[in-house]
Amino acid sequence: MNKRESIIKAALDEFSQNDYEQASINKIIKEAKTSKGNFYHYFKNKEELYMALVSEAYQKKLENVIYVETDDFFEQLQHQIMNGIQFAKDYPAYYHLSRRFAKEKGSNIYNRVIKEIVDCHKVDETDTSLVKSYQKQLIDNDYPLAFVEKVMYYTFENINDAMEQENMELSNIQKVLELTMKLLKNGLQAKKPLHE
Numbered sequence: 236m237n238k239r240e241s242i243i244k245a246a247l248d249e250f251s252q253n254d255y256e257q258a259s260i261n262k263i264i265k266e267a268k269t270s271k272g273n274f275y276h277y278f279k280n281k282e283e284l285y286m287a288l289v290s291e292a293y294q295k296k297l298e299n300v301i302y303v304e305t306d307d308f309f310e311q312l313q314h315q316i317m318n319g320i321q322f323a324k325d326y327p328a329y330y331h332l333s334r335r336f337a338k339e340k341g342s343n344i345y346n347r348v349i350k351e352i353v354d355c356h357k358v359d360e361t362d363t364s365l366v367k368s369y370q371k372q373l374i375d376n377d378y379p380l381a382f383v384e385k386v387m388y389y390t391f392e393n394i395n396d397a398m399e400q401e402n403m404e405l406s407n408i409q410k411v412l413e414l415t416m417k418l419l420k421n422g423l424q425a426k427k428p429l430h431e
Contacts, residue, residue: 239277241267243291246284251331255285255344282344289336289348290355292329296322308373309416311364312387316394316412320405323398334395390415 236244245266249258260281264274278284300318305311323330339345365387368374374383397411 238267238269238273241269242274242277242284243288246288247328247332250285250288251328251335254335255281255339255342258285260284282347285344286348286351288332290352292326292332292336293352295326295329296333299325306371306373308368309420311368312390312419313412313416315364316391319391320394320398320408324405386419390419 242263245263246258248266249263253259258281260274263284264271267274278287299322300315303311303314305314336345336348339348365374365384366380369376369380369383378386393415394408394412397408
């Protein structure tokens with residue numbers, strides 16, 4: 236492992252366990268068993284390192300998560316979540332970094348990293364599977380798109396929480412996923428008995 240790789244590995248650990256502001260370059264340098272000079276040879280500052288890490292995690296996810304085109308929104312959603320679960324199992328360090336990064340939402344660093352990813356990877360934020368499904372009216376358009384996006388955000392958070400609590404036990408996570416899909420499809424209202 237070369238010095239840059241050692242820094243990346245140490246930084247991945249540090250940024251996965253701490254938010255951006257709390258993460259320490261000194262700890263990264265110590266963990267990587269390198270010098271400040273070597274660190275600054277490869278990275279201009281903490282922000283550049285962080286951007287490189289998050290961008291690398293995003294690229295790795297793009298390479299490993301396969302999206303399915305289907306007219307069944309819930310099938311597509313379930314497939315996407317299962318792919319995400321598999322990615323988390325295969326690349327736990329990137330998964331934990333992504334989770335930590337999501338908690339930075341609204342901060343200056345979050346906005347700068349998102350802009351960098353959008354610019355670098357030429358991401359069209361309106362070209363997501365959710366927006367496409369909404370436009371095709373596979374999702375009830377009585378609900379505003381912004382509301383649906385929030386519901387999906389909480390859906391993914393629920394699955395992520397299950398992954399952390401169940402310590403990646405796939406069968407338990409699948410049960411949570413099945414219940415979540417049932418809730419999204421059918422709502423919470425109890426079915427009325429046939430005979431009252």
